[in-house]
Amino acid sequence: MSEMIEELIGPVPEGWEYKTLGRVCKEGGGDIQTGPFGSQLHASDYVPAGIPSIMPQNIGDNSIVEDGIARITPLDASRLGRYLVRKGDIVYSRRGDVERRALVREHEDGWLCGTGCLRVRFGDRGPDPRYASYYLGHPSVREWIVRHAHGATMPNLNTSILGACPFVVPPPAEQRAIAHILGTLDDKIELNRKQNETLEAMARALFKAWFVDFEPVRAKMEGRWQRGQSLPGLPAHLYDLFPDRLVESELGEIPEGWRLGKFGDVAVEHRRSVQSNQIAPGTSYIALEHMPKHCIALSEWGVGDGLESNKLRFKKWEILFGKLRPYFHKVGVAPIDGICSTDIVVVAPQANEWFGFVLGHISSVEFVEYTNAGSTGTKMPRTSWSDMARYEVVVPPVSVASGFMDQVRPLVERIVTGIHESRTLAQLRDTLLPKLISGELRIQDAEAFLKERGL
Numbered sequence: 001m002s003e004m005i006e007e008l009i010g011p012v013p014e015g016w017e018y019k020t021l022g023r024v025c026k027e028g029g030g031d032i033q034t035g036p037f038g039s040q041l042h043a044s045d046y047v048p049a050g051i052p053s054i055m056p057q058n059i060g061d062n063s064i065v066e067d068g069i070a071r072i073t074p075l076d077a078s079r080l081g082r083y084l085v086r087k088g089d090i091v092y093s094r095r096g097d098v099e100r101r102a103l104v105r106e107h108e109d110g111w112l113c114g115t116g117c118l119r120v121r122f123g124d125r126g127p128d129p130r131y132a133s134y135y136l137g138h139p140s141v142r143e144w145i146v147r148h149a150h151g152a153t154m155p156n157l158n159t160s161i162l163g164a165c166p167f168v169v170p171p172p173a174e175q176r177a178i179a180h181i182l183g184t185l186d187d188k189i190e191l192n193r194k195q196n197e198t199l200e201a202m203a204r205a206l207f208k209a210w211f212v213d214f215e216p217v218r219a220k221m222e223g224r225w226q227r228g229q230s231l232p233g234l235p236a237h238l239y240d241l242f243p244d245r246l247v248e249s250e251l252g253e254i255p256e257g258w259r260l261g262k263f264g265d266v267a268v269e270h271r272r273s274v275q276s277n278q279i280a281p282g283t284s285y286i287a288l289e290h291m292p293k294h295c296i297a298l299s300e301w302g303v304g305d306g307l308e309s310n311k312l313r314f315k316k317w318e319i320l321f322g323k324l325r326p327y328f329h330k331v332g333v334a335p336i337d338g339i340c341s342t343d344i345v346v347v348a349p350q351a352n353e354w355f356g357f358v359l360g361h362i363s364s365v366e367f368v369e370y371t372n373a374g375s376t377g378t379k380m381p382r383t384s385w386s387d388m389a390r391y392e393v394v395v396p397p398v399s400v401a402s403g404f405m406d407q408v409r410p411l412v413e414r415i416v417t418g419i420h421e422s423r424t425l426a427q428l429r430d431t432l433l434p435k436l437i438s439g440e441l442r443i444q445d446a447e448a449f450l451k452e453r454g455l
Contacts, residue, residue, distance in 0.1 A: 008138070008140040008141055008144055008166055009138060009140055009141075009168065009434065009437060009438040010438055010440075011438075012168055012170075012438060012439045013170075013439040013442070015170075015171060016168055016169065016170045016171070016439060017168070017169040018166070018168065018169075019166075019167050019168075019169055020163060020164055020165065020166060020167055021120070021136075021162060021163055021164070021165040021166075021167045022159075022162075022163025022164065023163075023167075024122065024126060024127060024132075024167050024169060025120060025121060025122055025123065025126060025163070027123075027125065027126070028122045028123030028124065028125045028126020028127070029123025029124050029125050029126065030120075030121035030122045030123030030126055031121055031123075032118060032119070032120050032121070032159045032162055032163050033082075033083070033113070033118070033119050033121070033159065034094065034117070034118055034119075034158070034159060035083055035094075035112070035113040035114050035115050035116065035117040035118070035119065036080050036083050036112075036113075036114070036115055037115065038115055040080065040115075041053075041072070041076070041080065041114070041115055045072060045073075045076055046070045046071060046072060047071055047072065047073055048071065049071060050071035050072050050073050050074065050076075050077075051071060051072050051073070051074060051076075051077040051110065051111060051112055052066065052069045052070070052071055052108070052111045052112070053069065053070045053071060053072050053111070053112040053114040053115075054069070054085070054091055054102070054108075054111055054112060054113055054114050054117055055069070055070060055114045055115070055116055055117065056093035056094070056095065056096060056097070056116045056117060058102075058114075059091060059092070059093050059097075059100050059101065059102045059117070060100070060102060061100060061137075062101060062102060062103055062133055062134075062137055062186070063102055063103065063105075064091070064102045064104070064105075064108055064111075067293050067294060068293070070114065072112060077110075077112060080112060083112055083113045083114075083119070084110055084111065084112055084113070085104045085108065085109070085110070085111050085112070085113050085119055086104065086109055086110075086121065087104055087105065087106045087108070087109040087129075088103075088104060088121075088122065088129035089103075089104040089113075089119050089120060089121050089129070090102065090103055090104070090119070090120040090129065090132065090133055090136065091104065091113055091117050091118070091119055091120075092117060092118040092119075092120065092157060092162065093116060093117060093118075093157070094116050094117060094118055094156060094157050094158070095116060095151075095154055095155065095156050095157070096154055096155065098145055098146060098149045098155045098156070098157040099142035099143070099145045099146050101120075101133065101136050101137065103129060103130065103133040118157060118158075118159065118162060120132075120162065127169055127172075127175055128172065128175040128176050128179050130176075130179035130182075130183055131170075131175035131176070131178050131179040132167075134178065134179060134182050134433055134436075134437065135167065135168060135437050136165075137433065138433060138434055138437050139434065140434075141165065141166075144165060144166070145157065145161070145162070145165060148161050148164070148165075149161060168437065168438075170439070174443060177443040178436045178437070178443065181432065181436065181443070182429055182432065182433060182436070185425045185426075185428060185429040185432075186429065188422075188425055189422045189425050189426060189429075192418040192419075192421060192422045192425075193297075193418075193422070195414075195418055196295075196297045196414075196415045196418050196419070197295070197297075199411045199412075199414055199415050200295055200296055200297065200411075200415065202411055203356070203359075203360070203408050203411045203412065204360070204363075206404070206407060206408065207356070207357075207360035207364075207404070207408070210396075210400070210404055211357065211360065211361075211394065211396070211404075214246065214253075214254070214255055216238070216239055216241075216242040217242050217243060217244065217245070217246060217255045218246075219239075220239065220242060220243075220244035221244055221245065221246070238403050238407075241397070241399050241400045241403050242255065242400070243255050243256040243257050243258075244256075249394075251392060251394060254394045255394075255396070257397065258394050258395060258396050258397070259394075259395050260392065260393075260394060260395070261392075261393055261394075261395040262389060262390055262391065262392060262393065263358075263361060263362075263367075263388060263389055263390070263391040263392075263393055264388075264389025264390065265350070265393075265395060266349060266350050266354045266357060266358055266393070266395065266401075267347050267348065267349055267350060267354070267358045267362070267389070268347070268348055268349075268350055269345060269346065269347055269385040269388075269389075270312075270314065270315075270318065270346045270347075270348055271312060271346070272312060272313035272314070272346070273310055273311075273312060273313075274310065274311050274312070274313050274339055275310050276307050276308050276309055276310060276311070279304045279305075279307060279311065279339060281305055282303055282305070283303065283304040283305075283338060283339055284301045284302075284303065284304070284336045284337070284338030284339070285301060285302045285303055285304030285307065285311070285338060285339055285340070286298070286301045286302075286314075286320065286334075286338060286339075286340040286341070286344070287302070287340070287341045288322050288324070288327050288330065288341055288343055288344065290302065291320065291322050291327065291330035291331070291332055291344070292330065292331075292332050293329055293330060294329055295332075296331060296332050296333050296359065296363050296412070296415070297332065297333075297415050297418075297419060298320065298332025298333060298334060298335060298419070299335075299419045299422065299423070301336065301338065304338070304339050309342075310342065311339040311340060311341065311342065312339060312340050312341075312342055312344065312346055313337075313338075313339050314334050314337070314338060314339070314340055314346045315334065315337050315348075316334055316335065316336055316337050317333065317334060317348075317355070318333075318334050318346055318347065318348045319331065319332070319333055319334070319346075319347045319348065319358065319359060319362055319363075320332050320333075320334055320340060320344050320345070320346060320347075321344065321345045321347055321362060321388070322343065322344055322345075323343055323344065323345050323371075323382050323383050323384065324343050324380055324381070324382045325372060325375045325377075325380070325381040325382060325383075327343070328368045328371045328372055328375075328383065329368055331362055331363045333359065333412055333415070333416065335416040335419050335420065343382075345383075345384075345385055345388065347362060347385075347388075351398075352405070353398055353401045353402040353405055354401050354405070355405050355408070355409060356401070356404045356405040356407070356408035356409065357396075357401045357404060357405070359408070359412070360404075360408075361391070361393055362388075367388075367391060370391050371383040371387065371388060374387045375387075
């Protein structure tokens with residue numbers, strides 16, 4: 001067993017034990033178990049609201065992705081009680097991207113380990129689950145799992161393979177110290193993510209107030225502005241930009257002096273085609289899988305080395321929109337210069353003043369529904385810039401668009417800053433992880449380290 005471990009992470013310090021994952025779970029009072037089979041849970045059993053069911057697509061990098069998660073009724077959750085996860089469990093996909101795992105956090109306790117997944121439980125006497133989740137994220141351990149998974153075309157993982165995975169068990173104090181150091185970095189990354197959600201919600205609320213509900217106009221009409229009951233977050237001088245009347249139009253009531261127009265009146269597509277042999281090494285590359293869902297914080301990208309087909313070039317602050325039907329909800333502000341898939345439309349405002357207005361529309365539910373309804377194609381329906389450009393909008397004066405941009409641009413800048421900070425933190429975590437897990441980087445007096453931090 002020690003030789004197997006050393007093949008993964010090299011020699012480990014004296015006092016650290018060599019075991020298998022299966023043995024660690026058994027000794028701790030836990031086990032490794034598959035989720036329910038398809039015969040136990042059918043597609044018709046899923047409901048709009050209920051207990052979340054973790055599927056392979058919900059397994060992120062050591063976290064569960066709740067966006068779009070399937071749900072079951074409390075009655076089915078009770079029937080499938082043996083498959084419910086607890087805080088500290090780790091969930092794997094049984095097929096495909098089998099090395100990805102997700103640690104179950106407190107708010108996910110009681111969710112279902114769904115069909116197509118495996119659940120690892122360490123028990124009350126087992127290792128620190130946070131340490132275990134980081135150990136299982138070690139590059140060599142992830143590679144071991146992929147290498148031992150069965151399947152010629154798609155890797156398949158089962159309880160026997162996962163149970164045989166070599167596992168290093170440091171003393172409990174060092175486990176907790178390692179988990180604390182790496183967890184502190186992950187906690188900051190998560191905090192940045194939540195802050196970005198808040199910033200985006202603020203931007204969306206402001207867009208809706210100005211350009212959908214016309215709240216500043218209504219406030220003037222109803223005399224709320226004169227009474228000093230202005231909209232939260234709207235500086236007084238901006239009210240002077242809005243009229244005090246709504247007039248009839250083909251789209252309903254709109255502010256006086258505003259006009260009906262098309263999205264293409266204020267936005268433009270950039271098609272800067274670049275051949276694969278012209279892509280410089282290290283160029284940032286964004287594919288559809290990197291695009292965010294239901295948010296504008298584009299935080300993932302790869303490197304365009306070895307690409308064989310032509311791509312599109314984009315610039316920082318331009319807006320990327322997935323044009324295939326399953327990906328219309330994927331919209332993000334580019335935080336870097338780079339290249340992207342030709343299945344992504346690169347959009348920019350006609351002038352800088354229209355940035356916030358364009359971003360608000362293109363990332364709205366209404367715009368996504370419009371592109372979905374007009375998409376064409378049999379196997380993979382898609383939209384096009386010509387269709388997107390025909391989307392009807394109520395166009396305000398440039399002064400209003402500029403005032404909105406002044407409010408929204410700082411929010412987006414903070415989102416982009418948070419993205420880069422989180423990537424730096426993730427790189428630091430990924431550098432420290434193998435050094436801590438192998439014992440190459442020791443935590444001197446781990447008990448004292450934890451005590452100083454109240455752990």
